[in-house]
Each structure stands twice: as structure tokens, then as C-alpha cells.
Amino acid sequence: MTNPAISDYMYRLMVEAVTDYAIYMLDPDGIVRSWNAGARLAKGYEAHEIVGRSFAEFYSDKERARSIPELNLQYARDHGRFADEGWRLRKDGTQFWAHVVIDAIYDECGSLLGFTKITRDMTAQRETELQLAHQAGHDALTGLFNRSKFLEHLEEEAPQLFYGAQLAVHYIDLDRFKPVNDSFGHAVGDQVLRTIGQRLKAVVPPRSIVARLGGDEFAVLQFGSPSVDEATELSNRITETLREPISVRNAIVVVGASVGVAHAPTHGCEAAELLRNADLALYAAKQNGRGRHEIFDDSMNAQALSRGVMELKLRQALKLHDFEVHYQPVVDARTLDVVGYEALLRWQDQTGKPISPAHFIPLAEELGLMPELGAWVLRTACRDACAWPNDLVVAVNVSAMQLRDRSFIEVVKATLVATRLPAHRLELEVTETAVLSDPSLANEILSELRALGVGIALDDFGTGFSSLRMVKELPLTRIKIDRSFVSGINDTKRSTSVIRSVITLCEAYGLSTTAEGVETAEQLMELQRQNCDHLQGFLLGRPQPDAHWRAARTERGTVGIAPVSRSATGTQAA
Template structure:
């Protein structure tokens, strides 16, 4: 038998002992055999059980008087034995012994592994929560303050995507090593997600202690790494919550640290921010705006206005730019500056953008040819696999010729220039759709983008037009862009024209088209007809 087994009769004598019994009990003198008394077994256990003997002695009397089976553990000579007592008919007892040393060690190891991240060896979310609760318990008992620093790696995803997950994993290990080096032995560094880490800083005297640590983290994580022969550079954004000021329970501290982290990302990443109560209010407002925006499509609260574009040669209307508007039943008119960035961040810009495209094509189909409509397409929409198919569907459903549709993109679409993006642009061009570069001149690489794709139109950002009256270099910049467009055979549109003086200067510098309040404010689709009939002296 694999287990030791003793059968004890009603007088307390052993009537059967398996071969494993002596080995498990650790008796080399063969004191235990048929005919031995239970007392002899107990003496043997007492001599070798050490500290566990008192527990055995307290439990045995109860075990032998109850009618059901019972179980307890005893340590003999370094081995952990699980003892089972089973009553047998006639007042007899069966005692089984099992060595569970290896099993308990494996269970302990598994439990330990369940509390650690397998890649970095750092504590995981479970162990972090335990240690955070312990720290908060000390806070209640002794007033010892602590801090939670939530860390998110900047620019990590591109490394994973371009160099592969093995390289990303190797980098995460090095980040973990650097974070370990920044803290004391009493602090905890944990990994709670793909590229998210948490530091629990205990025994702090004030916010200055945590500020020093946050600065060190941003500096150290942001230094260049050498990974498998590659030089890699990432950064760290850090959000900080202090106990007890920012919360006295684990959930609130982690939530507030996350709010502070979100703020540090908004402020440009590669920095740290401490939690402030206003952050929670702003986040609640943001969540409500997100909820309202998701319902706005279903409730048909969005509508379009169109801003006319005037061709300077002949002073004739050539097209209109579609501009989304949101009339909320409670908020009233919601500015696109408030909801479009959020829609892009959460991915809602894709269904909203599809609605804009379909509605703009329907409206433009009612206008006289060859009047065109320009629709902005965001970088998030370009990531969609079905952008071209959606445009084709909108054109087909509305009956608008593709040549009367213009897709406007910003350099954000080409910021991470890929073959897929250029293929999408060329597929749109093959349909007959025109493509324009919006907000030209405001980015870092606008000229290189003109080389990567033959745009039909360049839209000069309104900031250069407004500079005409205040800065001497405004005219020079517009002149240069207009000349560039002329050389490349592209239409140049000056946005934000609001005064007659600006119009004349732009005309003199060689721009082909203009758009702005001087020509017309954004108007409804039906008002476009009225605008066409106006006698425009410009």
C-alpha cells in the first residue's frame, strides 16, 4: 500500500499494520507491529512531532469519541503527514497515514505563482491588493501614510507591433528591473497589465517623498534600453494617489491614481500628476458626454451644416465642406471641439463618420452639378477595413457621382505612414473621389506627405490667414504654399477668410480658392440653394 494503515481493535491494540506504517512514522526500531498498543504509537508520535504534538494531543480525544471520520495533520521528522481516522463496526478504528509534504509544497508554490507575474516575477494584481490592504490597515492603526503610483509605458505598443512580442517581453523585463531599483525593500512593485505597473510606496512622510520617486521613475524608465542588440526608447506616464487624503480603501486609491494617470497623458505623456478632486468631476462629466454621444446617433441629434468654398477665378461657388453639429435636448448646442476629440479617442468617430459621409452624399446629390461636397475622414476611420466599401455604398445609395465627393484628411492619417494607408488613398482615387490635405502647414512633415501621395487640394490652415494682419511672415507662408500647389497642379484653399483685406491679399499671393465667414458662415443643406442665387460681388 502507498499509504500507511493501522487497524485498532476495541481494546486499543493494533491488529494490522501495513508496510508503509513504520516508514511514515519514522520508527527504525520496529516498535509498531501487530499487538502493539495505541499508547505506543502516541509515544512515538510525541517523541518526533515537535511543536505539532500539542495540537495532536488536543485533537485526538475528540476524534476517537465522535462517530464520524476525522482528519488532522502532524509533522514527523520533517515530513507532513495527513492522518485519517475512520470508525469501523465493533468499536474498532482504521488509521491511515499519507505523506503530503510534496503536495503541500506544490500547492504553496502554485499559490505563490498565482500572486506573481510570470514574465517579470513581480507581484501581480492579487498580491498588490493584499499588500495594499495591509498598508491601509497600518494606516488605520498607526497613521502610517502610503502612496499608489500607477505607471503606463509610452510608445511601447509600436515596439511590440514592429519588432514583435518577444522583443516587447524582453523590454518589459528590463523595465521591471529598473522599477525594482527605484524602491525600498518595504515598497512593492507590481505588474497589473500588459504595459501597466504599480508601485506601492509605504511609510511616506509627505507628498514630497512620492514626488521624488515619481520624478525618478519618469527619468529612469525614459532612458534608452539595449535589448538584443537594439536601442529602444520609451517613456512613462505616472498617476499618483496618496492615502489617506485621496482615499482610505484600495479601490478608491487605484481609481484616483488612474484619473491622475489619464491627466498626465493629456498633458503630453512622459510626466507625472497627483490626483486632484476636480479630476473625478471632469471624468464623470466625460463619461456622461460619452453616454450622451452614443445615444445621439440613435436619437438623430446630429445634423450637418455646409460652408461654401469660392473659386477666386470667376468668383463662383465650387463646393461646400460638411461640418457636423450636435443639438442636445438638455445641453443645447454642443461644440465639435468638445465631442469630436472624445469620439476619436473612444472609437465612436467611425459610426459617426459613416453617418456624416452618407448624409453629406445624400444632400450633395440634390445640389446642381458640378458642386462638390468635402467630408473629413479621421485617422480612426482609415484604420477600418471597410472605409472604401463604406464610401462606395454612400455614393451608390445617394446617386452622387464620385467626382463630386472630396475626402479631407489631416496629417494624422499619414503620421504612421503605411502601405495600407496609401493603398486606401489610391483606391479612393481610383473611384474618382478627390483627396485633399486639411490644415496644411501645421504639422512637422507636411512637405513629405505631398511627396507620398498626389493630393488634389491643399487647404491652408486658418492660423496663417489670421496672421496676415499681425505677422509679416503670414503672406510669405501663404505665397510659398500657393506656389507649391501651383507647381504640383494642386488646388490651394485658404481657410478662415473673414475680412475683405485678407481676401485681397490671398488673391494676390496666388491661392485658387477661399473659405470662411466672409464668403459664408456654415449653412444648412437647403440654404445652399439660396446661396447659389445670391449676387456675390466678390
Template sequence: MMAYLNSYLSKLIAGDLAAFGGPTTDEAVAGYIRAEQLSLVLGHSLAIMLANACNATVLAIALWHSPDRNFALVWAVTVVCGALSIGLKARSSRRMTKPQFVSRQAMHRLVRNALVLGTAWAIVPVAFFANASNGGQLVITCLCSGMLAGGAFAFATIPVAAVAFTAPIFVGTAICLGRNGDFVYLLVAILVVAYGFVLLHGVFAHSFEFTRRTIAQLEAERRGRRDPLTQLPNRFAFNESLEGALNRLARSGEEFALLLLDLDRFKEVNDRFGHPAGDEFLVQAASRLQRCVRQIDTVARIGGDEFALVMTNLTKLEDALEVAERFVGAFAEPFPIEKCEIAGATSVGIAVAPRDGDVPHELLRNADIALYRAKQAGPGTIRFFETSDDESARERRALLRDLELAVDRDELFLLYQPFFDIRKNRVTGFEALLRWRHPVRGVISPTEFIPIAEETGLIHGIGEWVVRRACSTLSNWPSDLRVAVNFSAAQFHNASILQTIVQALSQARVAPHRLEIEITESMLISKYAPASSILNSLLQLGVTVALDDFGTGYSSLTYLLKLPYTRIKIDQSFIRDMLRRPDSAAIVKSIIALTRDLQIGVVAEGVETAEQLDYLRQTNCDEVQGYLVGRPVAADHVFALLDQNKQWSTSAA
């Protein structure tokens, strides 16, 4: 009971209005309201303290001829010195950044100071009124009334402080006027009391309205800083948190870590189950992530599937690593969505301040670089920023800038590697291989620049250029040859991909069956639904479709049954080992037999020796591709290669 009473009194003295019928708030909101109240009081404090000093001086002058002159002088000097000291401190506090939270103890001190100052003014009527002249009594009455009004104004948003200040003055004034015995003074005393009740009623009414308005403002600000889907802080709130951590770093040297992470399978969930399922995935992921951090830390959602954490008061790097590991571990259990269990994963990049930067954009950039390296290493990977990362990132950005201009500068070009039909002993087509001739670095492999193009969206423009150039070149070849063009997963998310292919064929006046689209089965893992519809549209158009690098993916047989293909290409890793390893030979034989039963063409990649070619001929493989048949050549060397192949085919026959 005593503990409850102490808690109640503590809240009451701290300005809690619930006891008076005001709105009920939790401690976090109450601390924010106290901060607003204290800010207003500090804003008026200097002016009010100057008024106190002036009033005390006036009183000393009015009582100069009173028998209580010396006491009045001592009292006036004490009040003037105290008021000026309080006013100057308030002015200094006002210049500091307004806090977002003020404790109960700070409000207790304010109420105590208000009580002390009110008591000081309550001494005036009690000690000086009886011996003062009529003019002095009038001055005392006016000053006390003025202090009542001034106190009510100063503490208009804090009723308990207003009561602490005005109550002693009310009591002192009423006592001195009432004990005088004069009926007129008794009426004045009654008026003062009535005046006091009116003032306090106004204080409470104003305070209630102020509190409600502050709560509404706080809720609006919270909504503005809150992600509406996950209810986590948004990017705006995250930026404030980051700025606050940097300010503490500058003031006290408090180090902190910035963790960036994204969900590795979010796009797949969106593609397979729709956006409502994707939203549910984000909500569940956000809940799991929030459970991984300390109470003083908060995960923020700063983008679509991107989250961030400012981990304050960092004492050692292992603390940041431990939280990152908890983030990764939070995805160990599948997510129940749409009556399915979906596996999730996340990658984490970490930058540490001030080691990796002491300004927001630098820290964010370095954490993002670390996240990029983590994602390259695979789902569930954690990486701290390293200086070498910055160098590779600068090189990557430079490469991106150059790649943006590569098409316009005519730096991209195609090489063509032939397909050879084993039974007919003739070249049946060519695969178009993209290359980039950089003006400084020379020829750059597609394995180096295609990932950058896919991540930045440049792949769409580059892919369109490849299709158009390949079809244009094909138009100059014999009509029994085809050209195969590789497509990446990103291109299948471009709604205009079909239109691009149709236009390229039309402008080059090439029959659709002479164009072959090559895709890898690994790219279909997270893109099955959109790829299926596009591939069916391509087949209806007459374009042929090949499944590249067959056997290196995850669900080859499923895709063969559910997606339409004209032919498949056996990965060169099996061809390279088939004469040395019985298991590779068995796989090659099985794939060829399977394709014959499914009535799908088959191409063996990476044929480099005559022995490999003979073996594939015996196993009834349809076509081969490799250095034995021909290396990639420029378009103007294709006819020479065809002539050479005719001679080779004649001698082989």
C-alpha cells in the first residue's frame, strides 16, 4: 500500500493529470509531455524572474519608511539574487537542445522550486502587511495579486507547479486581509480567494487541452516516423537515430555499429504468392528481427525489404557480430504464409563508427558495401566493412559509369560460336556471345559486367541491343542457320521483352524459328511463374528455347516437364569428365536418352577432342559445341568458318 502511495504521489508531483480527470499516459508519453512543459517554462523563466526582481525592488521602496524596512531589504535582496540566478540558468538551459524525455525527478525539482518561490512571496503579506502604511498595504495587495497571475501564467501547463507557487501566496494574502478586522479587507480577501480559484480553474483547463494536443502531436509524429506495415521505425526515424548516435560519438566518444540487412527471398515470395503474402512475410520478419535486439535498440525498415539497426554503446565488435548472428538465426524456422511454410534468409553488412566513417552517408555507403559482399557470398552471410571493399566498390562504380555509355560508344560486340550437327556433319547455327571492349581495360568478360548490368537495370537496354544485333547479323547468313541468344533472369521481368524480340525479328526480316533463346535453369528457381508464360508466348511466336547448363541447377526434371523447351544443353563439366569418370558418362548417356524420349534436341557443350566427339556420336547426341568445332569468332569471320567446316565435314564423311 505504501509503495502504491509513494508511486501515486511521485506521479502527481511530476504533473500527472490522471488524478484530476486528465488523459492517462504511459511513462514514455508522460516524459515527452514533461519535456514540452519544461521547455515552455524555461522559455518564460527569464522574463518572469526579472518581474520577480522588479516586484521585490518595488516592495522594498514601498516599505522604506516602515518599521520592517531592514527585514524588507534583506528579503528583497534575497529574492532579487535568487530570481536573477534562476533566470540566467533557465536562459542557459533554453539554449541547449530540447530533450525528447524529461524524468519525474526533473519535474519534482521544478515543483519544489515553485513552492520555495511561492513561499517567499507568501512571507510578504504575513510579515509586512500589518505595519505598512495604507499605500504600502495597497502595494502589497497589488504585488501579491500580480504574482498570483504571473505564477498561473508561468505554470499554465503544469497545474501542480502552479498550485505549489500560488497556494502559499493565497494563504498568506487571505490570512493578512482576514485578520485585519476591517470588513472591506474581508471582502478583498474573499475576492482574492475567488480570483485564485478562477485562475486555477483556467490553469487546469489549459493544461488538459495542452496535454491532449501534445499527445495528438506525438501520435502524429510517431505515425510519421513509423512504417505503417511493420510498425517499425521508418527511414526518417532511422536517420534521426543515426544522427543522434553520431552526436554522442562527437560529444563523448561513444562508438556504435550500423547493421544493414535485406531479405534474400522476399522477391520470390512476392512473385509466387502475390503482394499480400509478401507483406505478411515482411511483417513476420520484422517481428523476428525486433526480438533479436536489446531494449535500447530498435530495428528500422528503411526500404522494401531492407532493414537497419543503429547499435549504440558498442564496447567490442563481437557485440555487433552477436546481434547479426541472431538476425541470421531468426530465419532458421520457416515462415507460415498462405498455408505454406516458406524458408527465409538474410544477409548482414556491418560498419562501425568511427572506424568506418563519422558522417551518415559514409557509414551508410560502407555498410551497404559490406552487405553487397555478404550477399555475393550467399544467404545467411555476415560481413564487416573492410578497406579493400571500398577499393573494389570504387572500381565497380567506375565500371558501372563506363557500362552506362558502352552501348552509345559502340564498345559492346558479339562473337559467334558454332553448333555442329553430328549426324549431318554440318554447322547448324551459332551462339551469340557478348563481349565488352573497354577503352582502357581492354576486353572485359561478361561474368564481370553482366551482374552489374542486372543489378542496375542496364541489362534491359543491353539485352535489347544484343537481340537486335544478333538478328541483324543472322539476316546475312544462310536460311538454314540459327542464332542463340542468352537471356538473364532480370530480362524476364521486363514487360516489353516479347515486343523487343518481335521488333528485332521484323526489322531484320528473319523467321522466328531461326532465333533461339537460351536460359539457365538456376535463373528459374525464383522466377518460375513469369518465365513460364513468357516462354510459352515465345514458342507460340515460333522462337525456339534452349535450357543452358543442364544438370547444374536444382530441379531439372521438374522444369523439363512443366516448361516448354526445344532443346537442352549438357553442361561442359560432364562432357569434360565423361571419358575419365564412369559417373559423368552415365549422366551424359541418361540425359541424351531422356531428351530422345521427350523429343527434345540436345547439345553437348565444351567438346574439345575427337575422342569426345566420337563418344557423343555413338550415344546419339544431336549437336556439339566447343573448340574442336570452332572457337568464338567475329561476325565477318563466320563465312570463313563455314567454308572451313565444309571441308572438315567432307573429309570426315
């Protein structure tokens, strides 16, 4: 046997032995001329049963009636290759999902010899993809649509409103669900949520969409061009059915629900607008006694940023982690190299309007939400910092509530373990006010955290009455000079004297210094003359998302340099 003959023989044996793919030859008329082991496994035919017969056997009667097999061969003949996915038939009549490729084969003269056909059984992969797609759009606990799928349906339907269609959005919040979890445990709570979902599906009209938006919040998208009165009737049925007692295991619970309704096009035509208006109506229902529904009206917009609405939105945002962390660079005063970033919390409400931290942070403190919100910021900041160069530090602010809770120590430990951020790359910033809420406990907590290797910075130094005592008693590693002194550099010598005194104090205690609020070149140069260690302020970089600073570091080098001219400040490159 010649070498080419041996090669052809070995190649044929290799193809015939393949089991993952059905590989076989067709003549120009689509008659099967060869059959490998993979084809036998995929389709169930032995070679002697199928060789010499048309490959159209693998298509359904409907496909053969439409000449699909012949059209596929013609496409391969015209374009060189045909590829597709679809159902194919086995010998026993069962179907499998196949990825099919048909290649036209020509000889040296350009004459068609036939086709190679490769088929792979993709049934398992398709089932996995369908399962993942279902999971992506459904709530795992109740089996209802989730928030993203609900919004998708709402956005798909919204264009029909311009052609005379109507719909209603019912935003539902359970009134007494938290006591169920607290009293009976999460297993009972989960069953209650499943029952709520079943009751909602039973009471809504056909084609309506029922979704669990998260936590104890549900929504119904009412189709069928309902009028405002019909939407009101459905909300009444919803509140009535959810007011009925629920028997779970050995417990009988009554949760009840409040419902906010937005009707389209009466109350808007955009998906986000409708959901927002239904949310405002829900808040009104809760304010007016719970266990009832309210229809949106324009007067509710005037109260959108009131304390009550902000509370509702803040709780919702916290459930969904609907916040962002921006980062402001901290630079070396001598070289202007970036040495780290301070993590700063940012939030936009559902209208897209930014809410000042000065407004929502105190409210979060008042509502007892700061431990959870602060833990989220800490996790996010540490996770982001892990992708930074190894010499950059991330500073995270700590609230008064966190400093009154010893479990904060475990939160920090768990975060460092989960994100794998070295402890020395994390700095926690505390204010005098936060420490003074319980100085003894705060000292204990900060001491344990410092023992881990975490840095401790005292923020807004010099604005309170106990700052000097705190320098002596707390396990600090850094003092942050308040911006009020930095801004006064251009106006009075007193501010410069205070800054010099603080820096001298820190040098005596072995503490680093950071000056906040640096906004002018004159302030920068004066702080350099005073031997301040680090600087922070708009002159050196405004707070920006992590992606912004990643791009900036890529442009300027591994660590990056603050976006301020060295020559303008008189700073020489190191």
C-alpha cells in the first residue's frame, strides 16, 4: 500500500471511530454513502440500514413536504457550506436537537463530488441553556417572573400604548412579612412567599404577568386594555386575597398587603415612569393605613423626595444594592503619584436624579440601615481594590452605628477573607462624632481591627473638641486634616499655622497626614512646604467610578499620577 493510500486509510479509520459527532458522506443527490460510529450513536441506524438511502430520512414529514433537505443541499452547493440548528429524527422516531454542517466537496476540476455532513447532538446543551435562561428570568423561590423579566414584559408592551392599548401596573408590598420571618423562621417565611405567589396567579386575569420583584415585594402587569375602574377592581381582589390567613406547618399567619396602581396611558407610557408612579402610589397606600390600594395621581409627584418617599426608595435600593461606589484619588504630596483611593457612596433614585450623601446617609443612620449599607460598600471597595496595583490602599468610611456593633469586626474579617485583600491595603476612616457615640466600645473595635493590620484614619480632624485626646487614645495610623483648614490657606495665616501644628503632632506620634479639599495650586504648594504626606481634593481628581481610574492608570502607568501639571505646582519628578 502506498503512502497516500495508507494516509487515506488511516484518515477513514479515524473518522469512522469518532463517537461525539455523526460524520458521513452524501452523494450529489443526498444519498448516504458512509456512516461512522458517531452517526450510529446519534441516529440509531446501523450502516447497512442507512447507507444507500436519502438523508431526508432524518427530517420530519412536514420538512420533507417543504423540500427542506433539498434546499439545504442547494444552499451548500451555492455557498459552499450550510449550517443550522434544529430538531432531527432518530430511527425510533424520537427527536434530538442537532447542530448540522453540510460542506460541498468538489474535485480538482470543480465538479461536485458530494457533501460531508457533520451532526452533533446538542440536546443536553440546549436544555442547559433553556434552564439558565429560565433561571435568569424567574425567581428561584416562587417560580414567578423576576424583576428584570417583569420590566422586559412592560417595555415590550409599552409601544402598544401609542396605538390605543391600555394596561395597569400593580406594585405590591406585604405589610407584616418581617415579623413572620422573625417569629417563625425563614423556612416558614419562604412558604408564605410561595403561597402569596400562588394566590396572586389565581386572582389575576388571563395573560397578566405576576412577578416577585425581590424580598416581600411583588408586581402584577394587567393586560387586556383594562380601564382605571377595572384596575381598581383587581387591586381590591389582590388586597382581599392577601388578607386571608395563611396556614404554614403549625402556624397561621396574616400578612396583608398594600398596592400602588399606575394606569397606562393615564399615568404614563414609559416603563420606568409607570413603575415609579406605581411605587409612589404604593407609598401612599402604606401612609394611609396599609392593607389597601391607592391609584397614582399627580399630587404624589410633589412628595417624591419627601422623607417618607426617600425612606421607601432607600430601603428598596438597599435590597437591590442599587448604589455605586466612586473613588477619589489620594496622592503623594511630593511626587503626586496616586497612593490610594477613598471609597465614596453614590446613589441615584429611580428617576435618575442623584441624591446627595448628605441627605440619604443620615436617613440610613436613623433607619438603622448603615450596618448593611456600610458592609456592602466595604465589600465592593475591597473587591475593586483587589484588581488595583498592589501598593494602592482603599479607604472606607465607617459609620457611628458600625462602631457601636462588635460584629463589625467579623464583617471586616469576612470581607478581607472573601475578597483576598491584604489587611494593610484597607484603611477605615472614622469621625470624632462616630467615636464619641460610645468611645470605649469604639476603641475596642478599632484596636482589634488595627491588630489585623488594617489602617485607622481619623477624618475631619480639628473640627471637634476631643481630637487631641483621640490621637492619644485611639490606635490611629493617619490623621485627615479637615478641608476647612485647607480652604483657609489662601485667606488667613491661622489655617496654615493649624495645619503646621497638626503635621507636627502627627510626626511626634508617628502618624501619616492627609489634607482634604485641595482645590488650588497654591494650596497644594503650601501643603508641600509644610511636609504634609498625602493630598486629596478636586485639583487632584474628582470621585469617579472604578472603571475611570482603571483607564487612567493604563494611560499614565501602573500606578498613575494625579491629573495636575507638575510644572504648575513647582513639583519635580522623582
